[in-house]
Amino acid sequence: MVKSVIESLNPIEILLVEDNPGDIRLTQEVLKEGQICNHLNVVDDGEKAIAFLTHTAPYSHAPNPHLVLLDLNLPRRSGLEVLETIKTNETLKHIPVIVFTSSHAEEDIMSAYNLHANCYITKPIDLEHFTRSIKSIEDFWLSMVELPSE
Amino acid sequence: MSEDTANTGTILVVDDTPTNLEVLFDFLNNAGFKVLFAEDGESALEKAHYAAPDLILLDILMPGMDGFETCRRLKGSQSTAAIPVIFLTALTDTPEKVKGFALGAVDFITKPLQYEEVLARVKTHLRLQALTQQLQDQNARLEREVQERTQAEAALRQQNQRSQLLAGVSLKIRQSLQINDILQTSVTEVKAILQADRVLIYRLWPDGTGSGVAEAVQPGLPEVMGVVFPQEVFPPESREQYRQGRVRMLADANRDQQVAACLVDFLRQFWVQAKLVVPIITQGDLWGLLIAHQCSAPRHWTTFESELLQQLANQMAIALTQAQLLEQEVLQRQELARSNDELQKFAYVASHDLQEPLRMVTSYLQLLERRYKGQLDADADDFIQFAVDGALRMRTLINDLLTYSRVGTQGRAFEPTSSTQAVERAIANLKVAIEESEATVTYHGLPQVQADPTQLTQLFQNLISNGIKFRSEAPARVAIEASQKEDVWLFSVQDNGIGIDPQYADQIFVIFQRLNNRIAYPGTGIGLAVCKKIVERHGGKIWVQSKPNQGSTFYFTIPAGGMS
Numbered sequence: 001m002v003k004s005v006i007e008s009l010n011p012i013e014i015l016l017v018e019d020n021p022g023d024i025r026l027t028q029e030v031l032k033e034g035q036i037c038n039h040l041n042v043v044d045d046g047e048k049a050i051a052f053l054t055h056t057a058p059y060s061h062a063p064n065p066h067l068v069l070l071d072l073n074l075p076r077r078s079g080l081e082v083l084e085t086i087k088t089n090e091t092l093k094h095i096p097v098i099v100f101t102s103s104h105a106e107e108d109i110m111s112a113y114n115l116h117a118n119c120y121i122t123k124p125i126d127l128e129h130f131t132r133s134i135k136s137i138e139d140f141w142l143s144m145v146e147l148p149s150e
Numbered sequence: 151m152s153e154d155t156a157n158t159g160t161i162l163v164v165d166d167t168p169t170n171l172e173v174l175f176d177f178l179n180n181a182g183f184k185v186l187f188a189e190d191g192e193s194a195l196e197k198a199h200y201a202a203p204d205l206i207l208l209d210i211l212m213p214g215m216d217g218f219e220t221c222r223r224l225k226g227s228q229s230t231a232a233i234p235v236i237f238l239t240a241l242t243d244t245p246e247k248v249k250g251f252a253l254g255a256v257d258f259i260t261k262p263l264q265y266e267e268v269l270a271r272v273k274t275h276l277r278l279q280a281l282t283q284q285l286q287d288q289n290a291r292l293e294r295e296v297q298e299r300t301q302a303e304a305a306l307r308q309q310n311q312r313s314q315l316l317a318g319v320s321l322k323i324r325q326s327l328q329i330n331d332i333l334q335t336s337v338t339e340v341k342a343i344l345q346a347d348r349v350l351i352y353r354l355w356p357d358g359t360g361s362g363v364a365e366a367v368q369p370g371l372p373e374v375m376g377v378v379f380p381q382e383v384f385p386p387e388s389r390e391q392y393r394q395g396r397v398r399m400l401a402d403a404n405r406d407q408q409v410a411a412c413l414v415d416f417l418r419q420f421w422v423q424a425k426l427v428v429p430i431i432t433q434g435d436l437w438g439l440l441i442a443h444q445c446s447a448p449r450h451w452t453t454f455e456s457e458l459l460q461q462l463a464n465q466m467a468i469a470l471t472q473a474q475l476l477e478q479e480v481l482q483r484q485e486l487a488r489s490n491d492e493l494q495k496f497a498y499v500a501s502h503d504l505q506e507p508l509r510m511v512t513s514y515l516q517l518l519e520r521r522y523k524g525q526l527d528a529d530a531d532d533f534i535q536f537a538v539d540g541a542l543r544m545r546t547l548i549n550d551l552l553t554y555s556r557v558g559t560q561g562r563a564f565e566p567t568s569s570t571q572a573v574e575r576a577i578a579n580l581k582v583a584i585e586e587s588e589a590t591v592t593y594h595g596l597p598q599v600q601a602d603p604t605q606l607t608q609l610f611q612n613l614i615s616n617g618i619k620f621r622s623e624a625p626a627r628v629a630i631e632a633s634q635k636e637d638v639w640l641f642s643v644q645d646n647g648i649g650i651d652p653q654y655a656d657q658i659f660v661i662f663q664r665l666n667n668r669i670a671y672p673g674t675g676i677g678l679a680v681c682k683k684i685v686e687r688h689g690g691k692i693w694v695q696s697k698p699n700q701g702s703t704f705y706f707t708i709p710a711g712g713m714s
Contacts, residue, residue, distance in 0.1 A: 022510040029517060102506055125509050125545050127516030 011039040012142055015065035017049040017082060018042065018100075019074055023123070027069070030134040036142050041065065046077025050085050053092055065095060067141055070117075072101040072108055080111055087116040094148050096141055100133075157182030159204035159276050164194040164220065165238065166212045170263075174207070177265050178272070191215025195223055198230045205276055207259070207268075210239040210250070218253055225254040232282075234275050238263070312458055315343050320465040329473045333364035336466050340442065341366040344455060348420070348443035350374050351466075354436055360384060363438070371445055372420050383412070392429040393436040397456055400425045402448035424449035426456055428463045432471050440466065497555035501548045508548065512541040547662070550676035554661060557605065557683040564688070567603045569596040569610075569641070573630055576611035580618070589618045589626035596632050597639050599708045605684045610643070612677040613704050617645030619671060622699065638690065638707040645703075650696040658694065681706070 014031075018024050024042055031040060041062065043049045049070075052059040068086065072079035079099065086092045096118040101108070104122055112120050121137075124130045141147075161183050165171050171187050178185045186201055188194040190212055198206060206224065210217035217237055224230045237250045240261040247258055256275055259268055319339045326332045333351050341349040348371060353363040358381035362374040400406055401424050403417045417425070424444040430437045440463045442455075515538045523531060573593050577584065584591065591614055599606070610630070617628040624646060632641045650658060650665065657663050661679035664671075685692040685706045696702035 020506070020510075022514070026513055026517070102509065123509060125505065125512060126542070127513045127520065130513055 011037045012067070013063045013065045014038055014040050014067050014069060015049070015052060016040055016042045016069045017044075017046070017074065017079065018069070018071045019044045020071070023071070026127075026130065027134065030131050031138075033131070034135065034138050036138050038142070039063075045075040046079065046082045049074075049082045050077060053086065053095075054089075066147055067137075068095055068097045069100045069137075070097055072099060072103055072112070080108075080115060083112065083115045083117055096145075096147065098137060098141065157273070158184075160184045160186060160201060161272065162194065162197055162201065162203040162206045163187045164189075164191070164206065164212070164217070165209040166190060167209075170209075170238075170261075174263065174265075174268070177268070181269055183272075191217070191220035191223075194220050195227070195230070198224055198233060199227065202229065203233060204279055205272060206233055206235045207272070208235050208237055208255075210237050210246075218249060221250070221253045221255060234279050236271060236275060308454060312454065312461075315458065316461050316465070319343070319462060323465055323469045324472075326469070327473055327476055329470060329477070330364070332466065332469045332473060334366075336440070336462065337364045337366040340440070340459065340462055343458065344426075344442050346426075346442040347371060347445040348374070348422075348441075350441045350443070351430070351438055352379075352441055353438040354384060354389065357381070358384065360438070368445070374420055383416075389436055392439065393431065393434075395429060395431070397429075397460060398425070398427040399451045399456060401450045404448075421445040423447060424451070426451045426459055428456070428460045430463045430467050430470070432467045432474075437467065437470060494555055494558045497551060498559050501552040501555060504548050505545075508541060508545055512538065512545065515541060547674050550674045551661075554676055554680055554683065557680060557687060561605060561687060562602045564600045564602055566598055567601040567606055568598050569601075569606060569632065569639075572601075572603060572606040573610045573614075575607045576614055579607070579611055580615055583615060583618055587618050587621060587626055589621070589628065591628045591630070593630035596630065596641075597634070599639055600711075601688055601708060602684075605687070609681050609684045609706070612681050613643040616677055616704075617643065617647055617702075619673070620645070620647040620666070620702075622646065622648050634710060635707075637710050639710055641706050641708070643704045644701065646701040649698045649700050649702050650694060651698050652696065655694050655696070659692065 016024065016027055018027070024044075028040055031038060041052065043052050048059075049068075051057070052062045053065070053068075055062055070079050070082060074082070079101065083097055083099070086095060086097055093116070097116075099112045099117045099120045100123060101120075102123045109120050118141075121133055124133055161178055163171060163174050163178070163185060164187070165174070166189050168189070171189070175185050175187060186197055186203060188197050191214060194206070194208070197203075208217045208220060212220075215223075217239070221235050221237075224233065224235060231254075234256040235254065236257040236259055237255050238259050238261060239246070239250075242260060250258060256278070257271055259271055319336070322335045322339060323332050326335055337349040337351055340346070348365065348367040350362050350367075351364040352360055352374075354360045359378055360383065361378045362376070365373060365375045367373055400409065403409060403414070403423050403425075409417070416422075420443070422443045422445055424447075426442040428440050430440055440459060442451075442459060515534060519531075519534050519538060523534075570593065573591075573596060577591055583589075614628050614630075618626045627646045629644045630641070631644075632639050634640070654665055658665060659678050659682040660675075662675045663679075664673070664675040681704075682692050685708075689709045690707040692704065692706040694702055694704050
């Protein structure tokens with residue numbers, strides 16, 4: 001059964017994997033300004049991210065996210081490891097993963113796409129661009145495209 | 151020379167007739183000769199033996215031992231064989247004369263004696279005898295000279311041989327710059343030259359212990375390599391003796407009484423019967439010892455061998471000193487390269503990691519501004535504005551720093567690159583600035599060079615934008631040219647801008663160095679520093695010629711054949 005997530009009455013579940021509290025709050029603030037009813041779940045390291053996605057304790061009752069916003073530079077398990085886990089798992093690999101990181105490094109970009117990241121966005125340095133990036137994610141991934149529902 | 155003075159010499163007259171003797175004695179004596187006489191063969195032999203006369207006049211017919219027999223005996227004795235003998239005889243038949251000559255006589259004088267004839271013959275034979283003697287002396291002298299020369303030649307040959315050996319080995323030793331090669335070459339060569347059973351280089355370590363560091367040993371003999379000798383083996387006084395150049399020779403370990411007990415054990419352990427030890431001294435310190443062992447038999451070492459070994463040890467010392475210096479230099483160079491590399495990485499990581507907190511500062515200030523502008527008082531709005539400006543400026547600086555450090559860390563390999571295309575790409579990148587300022591950029595005759603294409607573009611872009619940015623009242627004109635000067639391409643980028651006071655000509659290439667005020671000419675002062683770094687990475691130089699208000703010309707070189 002396929003339908004646009006925006007038609008759903010339930011909020012869009014987003015998983016943000018990010019260890020910088022400043023970025024977490026900023027993302028929350030910018031999403032708050034947006035139009036889409038969403039629910040932002042936050043974990044601050046790679047291991048928790050994998051536990052969240054696989055419903056492993058203490059995340060046994062976690063929702064299935066519609067979208068993952070993934071930083072690369074994370075404690076314990078790196079963002080690329082989390083990405084690999086998602087994209088090689090039959091029940092998770094359909095979830096769009098947006099790599100959202102401060103790294104411009106060519107090898108990070110290549111590795112992310114080789115592991116089937118859905119897109120790679122470098123965190124813009126000023127608020128205007130940051131807002132625009134989050135809005136673009138919203139517009140494209142949460143309203144334009146159709147994602148598989150549960 | 152007068153006749154009389156020539157009549158010197160001793161003549162022995164042998165005759166059994168006293169009257170004959172008397173007359174002959176007087177006559178010869180008067181002529182200036184010293185005359186001895188004998189009346190029979192026996193006493194003639196005796197007198198000839200102790201007086202060693204220059205000539206003997208010998209009567210043939212004598213009772214007892216006759217003249218022939220006497221002559222035979224004279225010729226048979228070493229001390230008298232060379233004395234010429236003239237027979238005095240009444241016999242005239244040829245067989246008798248032939249017999250006399252066969253016995254070694256030089257002449258005959260017939261009796262009765264004609265005294266003038268006697269004198270003439272005596273003189274002749276004495277002269278002959280003198281000449282013969284002279285010839286013999288000369289021969290002996292020549293022989294001696296030949297012998298001396300042969301000896302000298304042998305010495306020279308030996309010296310030559312040593313020089314050749316030394317030169318050959320020195321060359322081999324010096325050709326190796328690695329310390330281990332030097333040591334191994336030395337022991338192998340020395341063993342071959344000395345035909346020794348074992349040659350060992352013994353290294354004395356600073357803590358007083360020692361060990362073999364190179365060894366060439368006859369197959370089947372125990373190896374000393376790897377054995378570490380405790381400090382007691384070389385007490386300080388022994389070290390000091392070696393440091394002063396002592397050479398130790400041991401011909402036969404079993405007979406030498408001076409060998410210390412511990413050394414005897416060592417020598418036995420390694421089957422050493424004879425040894426030759428010379429010190430290796432580098433820069434005044436005892437580096438180690440060069441040791442030759444004979445295990446098969448005792449051996450008396452020659453001066454030649456010990457000198458050769460000393461000279462080889464000197465050559466080794468020179469080679470070792472050089473190798474040590476080289477090693478130090480290589481280490482220093484590696485250290486410098488490593489620290490440079492680290493600094494580059496540091497700059498890259500620092501600027502990269504600084505982005506994150508800066509993003510926080512900027513973003514939250516902007517969020518403050520967006521949400522609360524106008525809700526606080528005017529001062530608060532100003533303060534936020536200053537903070538935002540500062541943060542944005544810091545962002546630019548960090549980005550520039552990142553660009554600067556990337557020239558070294560993120561550069562690509564050099565490839566044949568069209569500088570015309572690099573200029574065209576730079577112009578395309580600067581399209582907006584060029585159009586806005588109505589600038590003209592001209593270029594012609596630009597060569598192909600070995601370069602990193604991205605960096606070459608960046609280089610031209612920075613220089614062109616510099617020319618546009620620092621323009622005077624008149625519209626900017628930038629002209630790019632190149633010409634080959636010996637083994638480099640010389641590029642020039644000329645503008646008609648405000649120019650630079652020559653005293654600042656070097657400063658402008660220093661990172662974050664600015665000459666002009668920030669409002670009229672914004673920028674961080676990174677552009678020319680990046681240019682310098684790019685040019686230097688390509689093996690070239692960059693400089694400027696300029697005068698205030700008369701424009702500037704930037705020159706840079708790129709090696710024509712690519713960087714070696």
